[in-house]
Amino acid sequence: MKTTHSNFAVTKIFLIIFLLSNSIVHAIEQGKRTPLNYTIILDLSDRVMQDHQLEKDMLLIEEMFKVFETQARRGLILTSKDRFSVKIIPQNGSPLNVNYYENKLQIYLDEVAVKDKNTVISNFASTLPSTLKELLKASKYGETNRDYFGVDIWSYLLNIGNSFEKIGYNNVALIITDGYFDFEKKDHVLKAENRFTSTQFIKKLKGIDWASIANEKDYGLIPITLSSHVNWIVSGIESKNSLDILQTKKITYIWEKWLKESGATDYHFILNSSARQMSSQLLEQL
Template sequence: MKNIFYTLSLVFIISLVFTSCRKEESKKDIKPSNYIVVLDLSDRILVPEQLDKDFYLIEQYFKIFEKNARRNLVLSSKDRFSVRIIPQNNSPLNINHYEDLLRIYLDETQVKDKNKSLLELSQSLSKVLNGLKKDAYYGKVSSNYFGVDIWAYLHDNGKGLSKPGFENKILVLTDGYFDFESQTHVIKNKNQYTSTRFLNELTTSDWKQIAESKQYGLLPIQLDKNTQWVVAGISGKKANDILQTEKITYFWKKWLTQSGVTSSRFILNGSKTAMSSNLIAQM
């Protein structure tokens, strides 16, 4: 009996050791997450309630980040959250000020300060976004806004948004157009551009066939292939072209894929509730 009891005890202890080891290995396999918002504050914000939708999505995105950060003890979390604002010529908006307020890197935060920092951003987020909303409106007509150069911004910063060793998730809030007031600095290589003005050439129902035969598109850049991209807020500007959102989505998808991205999803502009539900489903 003693031998049997000893054998069972030994088996039980060995089982506990292996279970513990597997749990430790499992924890090591879980990468921290890096949640990034890329925000377009061009003349699209003149559309009624557009910024309300954008900022509601940012708040929901932060909640996803916060839930993930608290998945285990927040003290051990290395997750990141940040909002990046695409620069715009002649804009008086203090981008650095708001990017500093809308950023938390738990991997660079001391253990004793992690929970406090997370709570502070959670409690101040709505107030900071309200301040940003006020400062982002510096003109009442489209001509007051030069327009953001999404292509140039992601060409220069896109790959750097993704942090090695992290699960990188990028949410782009934009109507999807690569346009700005001046077209003088648009780069072209055959039928690939840094602007979406070529959409004006695709006005018939067979636009996709024409686009593929003439190889219309955006000039590819280099992006991290493992980063997950969600582009939200896509909307058309021409009431007489019901296919605009389909075209924009098609060329964004083509561009991201040619730039190395393997995971991209798109959310059309709609109600806050619908867009939020779609975003949560994408995460």
């Protein structure tokens, strides 16, 4: 009997060691996964004047961070190198302190000491809702379209678009925008034949044959250089012309042509709709 009990005890010990070993190996393998680099680019042009628009924007940011946090914690948080940040395209004349909010809305775990990683991500998660509420209130500073000069998406991505790629990472850039590249002053726009840095040429694409016109006359945005190693998601595209039922197709066409010509190979578009529907479509791409 003693021998039987002894053998059982030894077997039990070996089983425990085996299970613990497998758990450790699994955790290490999870820790070796490709780290995330999530960047959100927020357009704060006159689109913010629409009812509940900013609330939808903030929900997308929160949902994307939830995915980020889940993935960061799935393996060994101590080895996590994941990155999450919210960038704001500068609005000319806006009193918004862009640097203040961008600093509060970024977390780079690869730059955090091992002993602090868990605390940093926990603190970020707990303060994110209040930071976004603060940003929501500060973003709307005018009551008419004239109060908003327009954000320069083209120039912004020209200058820092490639910084959204980090070698060895799973790079995702979410651009939250209505899809328009518009300005109050036309002298801000560059032109090269029928290529522009704004989408004001969309007015020339009329009728059911608008795509043929666009192809024949080569209307579009001036190409820049963007990384093919970034998953570009453009979310919130909508029509500003209620009389043109094809407007969103035109905007999507312009974006797709521009992204493709600029070197992007992985891109997706989400039309402006309910917050939950947009969130669901975003999660499908992450």
